[in-house]
Amino acid sequence: MRDNTLKYLLVLPAVLVVFATAIWPLVESLRLSFTVGRLNKPDFPQGYLGFENYTWAFWEEPAFWNSVWVTGIYTVLTVALTTVLALGLAMLLAPGGRLRSGVQTLLILPFAMSPALIGVSFRFMFNPEFGLFDAFFGAVFPPLADISWLAHPQLAFAVCVMADVWGWIPFLTLVLIGGLASVPQETIEAAQVDGASGWRVFRDVTLPQLAPVLAVVIILKSIFSLKTFDQIFMLTNGGPGTATQTLSHYIYFNGMKYGQIGYSASVAWLMVIPMIFLTYAYAKFVFRKAS
Amino acid sequence: MAEVILKNLTKRWGDFVGVDDQSLEIHDREFLVLLGPSGCGKTTTMRMIAGLEDPTGGEIWIGDRMVNDDLPKDRDVAMVFQNYGLYPHMTIFDNIAYPLKVRGTPKPEIEPKVHEAAEKVELTQFLDRKPKALSGGQRQRVALARAIVRTPKVFLMDEPLSNLDAKLRVTMRAELKHLSRQMKITTVYVTHDQIEAMTLADRVAVMKHGVIQQLGTPDKIYNDPANLFVAGFIGSPAMNLINGSVQDGMFVTTGGTRLVKVAIPDRAAVILGVRADDMKVFEPGEGDIDVTIYAFENTGESTLLTVQWGKQRVIARGSRHLRKNQDDVVGISLSAEHLYLFDPESGSRIRED
Numbered sequence: 216m217r218d219n220t221l222k223y224l225l226v227l228p229a230v231l232v233v234f235a236t237a238i239w240p241l242v243e244s245l246r247l248s249f250t251v252g253r254l255n256k257p258d259f260p261q262g263y264l265g266f267e268n269y270t271w272a273f274w275e276e277p278a279f280w281n282s283v284w285v286t287g288i289y290t291v292l293t294v295a296l297t298t299v300l301a302l303g304l305a306m307l308l309a310p311g312g313r314l315r316s317g318v319q320t321l322l323i324l325p326f327a328m329s330p331a332l333i334g335v336s337f338r339f340m341f342n343p344e345f346g347l348f349d350a351f352f353g354a355v356f357p358p359l360a361d362i363s364w365l366a367h368p369q370l371a372f373a374v375c376v377m378a379d380v381w382g383w384i385p386f387l388t389l390v391l392i393g394g395l396a397s398v399p400q401e402t403i404e405a406a407q408v409d410g411a412s413g414w415r416v417f418r419d420v421t422l423p424q425l426a427p428v429l430a431v432v433i434i435l436k437s438i439f440s441l442k443t444f445d446q447i448f449m450l451t452n453g454g455p456g457t458a459t460q461t462l463s464h465y466i467y468f469n470g471m472k473y474g475q476i477g478y479s480a481s482v483a484w485l486m487v488i489p490m491i492f493l494t495y496a497y498a499k500f501v502f503r504k505a506s
Numbered sequence: 507m508a509e510v511i512l513k514n515l516t517k518r519w520g521d522f523v524g525v526d527d528q529s530l531e532i533h534d535r536e537f538l539v540l541l542g543p544s545g546c547g548k549t550t551t552m553r554m555i556a557g558l559e560d561p562t563g564g565e566i567w568i569g570d571r572m573v574n575d576d577l578p579k580d581r582d583v584a585m586v587f588q589n590y591g592l593y594p595h596m597t598i599f600d601n602i603a604y605p606l607k608v609r610g611t612p613k614p615e616i617e618p619k620v621h622e623a624a625e626k627v628e629l630t631q632f633l634d635r636k637p638k639a640l641s642g643g644q645r646q647r648v649a650l651a652r653a654i655v656r657t658p659k660v661f662l663m664d665e666p667l668s669n670l671d672a673k674l675r676v677t678m679r680a681e682l683k684h685l686s687r688q689m690k691i692t693t694v695y696v697t698h699d700q701i702e703a704m705t706l707a708d709r710v711a712v713m714k715h716g717v718i719q720q721l722g723t724p725d726k727i728y729n730d731p732a733n734l735f736v737a738g739f740i741g742s743p744a745m746n747l748i749n750g751s752v753q754d755g756m757f758v759t760t761g762g763t764r765l766v767k768v769a770i771p772d773r774a775a776v777i778l779g780v781r782a783d784d785m786k787v788f789e790p791g792e793g794d795i796d797v798t799i800y801a802f803e804n805t806g807e808s809t810l811l812t813v814q815w816g817k818q819r820v821i822a823r824g825s826r827h828l829r830k831n832q833d834d835v836v837g838i839s840l841s842a843e844h845l846y847l848f849d850p851e852s853g854s855r856i857r858e859d
Contacts (some may be wrong), residue, residue, distance in 0.1 A: 410608045
């Protein structure tokens with residue numbers, strides 16, 4: 216009996232910390248999402264609205280749907296590009312791959328940078344007057360000189376995707392190198408002797424055995440892509456217009472800039488739904504691998 | 507069907523020499539065993555034949571084609587790996603069918619061939635399972651079936667039985683022998699197990715430090731070893747090697763015992779090799795010399811006597827019904843026609859005139 220009490224007592228501080236930093240803010244944001252919640256008016260949060268914030272987002276706000284669309288495309292593109300490029304790099308860098316392993320150390324550098332810093336540095340590199348990329352494109356393809364990359368909706372979006380892919384490739388590559396190392400070499404050699412070409416070995420033997428790791432990588436990257444904020448904030452601040460405004464940015468804008476805490480909380484809760492699915496899938500894959 | 511010819515084959519990793527300038531002709535339909543301790547270059551040699559390892563120098567010929575620059579898939583060989591190398595995500599059927607599938611065999615032809623191969627290794631009832639659901643011996647059969655499902659020019663087997671338990675190894679060995687005699691395809695088989703080599707091979711190549719020490723039939727390497735290494739490596743228990751000298755046509759142990767007549771000129775240092783089976787055990791006084799038993803072991807089908815002989819211990823095989831105790835004295839005789847003499851410096855055999 217005393218042991219039992221002590222057991223719970225010892226766990227209590229951790230539970231309290233989790234409660235204070237995760238559970239309470241979640242519950243509180245859910246409560247606020249049903250209120251008017253205007254920061255710039257007296258008597259915050261000014262009473263309950265029921266589901267009006269939610270219905271407002273769905274039926275009255277094209278900007279919400281714009282940010283959903285932007286986030287969707289952004290997630291699909293960054294996840295696909297990062298995974299494919301990281302897989303290619305991992306194949307080259309894995310033990311027995313074509314590149315020396317010393318390169319692995321260099322590779323981790325982009326991941327060591329904070330997303331905000333990546334945003335700032337990409338903004339500088341794409342500056343039409345003194346940017347590195349602009350000078351490069353101007354020299355190689357003169358027609359492309361002096362394009363204001365970040366002022367053009369599609370190009371600005373492309374730059375955001377590029378910066379994100381660049382920043383995430385190292386981590387995904389490292390995870391996939393680990394995954395590739397766990398594929399038994401003998402199965403690959405057996406396939407080679409059985410008569411498979413390099414591509415068939417990859418498709419028939421390497422890829423299926425890498426699938427569990429690949430699934431974890433894709434889910435993890437999807438979660439991070441869906442909630443991208445800091446990089447976009449520093450790079451384009453959602454612009455031009457709302458061309459690169461992701462959901463997180465939209466939530467921030469409504470809550471912090473316009474003071475509509477109630478509304479932004481409701482949008483944030485809308486975002487929780489896909490996140491829960493992805494997190495559940497992630498946990499399932501990770502723990503299935505462990506058991 | 508093809509012969510395999512290695513010409514001056516060499517493999518180096520930096521300063522380390524894996525295979526040192528070796529030439530070897532493996533005849534069409536021959537079962538050749540590469541035998542040696544780990545690190546002797548036998549697996550490297552096989553991997554170079556398969557194309558999984560690039561030679562540093564020399565040529566590899568399969569049939570009338572030099573295959574040095576061919577990818578493994580273009581060499582028309584089939585290989586059985588030590589750890590089976592099965593595809594864990596495919597069913598047994600798909601595992602066996604893979605070499606056919608990937609080489610573009612029409613679908614209707616695949617199924618009967620897979621069933622035929624599975625039948626040969628008695629696996630037909632497991633075709634729907636994944637490799638995980640099979641035992642080690644069954645997995646090894648799948649690997650075997652995958653190799654025999656088509657008719658390659660050469661079979662390569664890399665210690666295929668070494669992951670099986672002792673009992674299963676004996677059964678599988680017999681099955682392998684049966685299959686190989688049935689199929690008559692050139693086979694290169696790598697092992698460190700001399701029993702496997704003796705029982706399976708048409709010819710055995712004994713390797714050490716990347717060099718083939720002796721190439722010959724199992725009979726030849728057992729009864730006529732070329733050097734000290736082969737003599738010590740082949741046979742269980744290992745051949746007794748006794749240090750001594752030759753004086754007046756007699757072998758004299760370092761301890762001074764005049765032991766047996768040998769037909770070579772006198773020399774100061776020589777090693778006498780004699781197998782346990784070629785030493786006869788008698789009651790004290792009835793043999794050539796009397797020795798004390800250091801350990802007596804009854805293996806069931808025979809008895810092994812480790813006896814103290816001056817400063818050395820040698821092993822003699824006694825009859826199945828012999829019963830002795832530690833520290834008993836027995837008489838020992840060497841059978842003169844099965845003695846081997848070696849030069850202790852070079853390890854090479856000194857042949858009688």
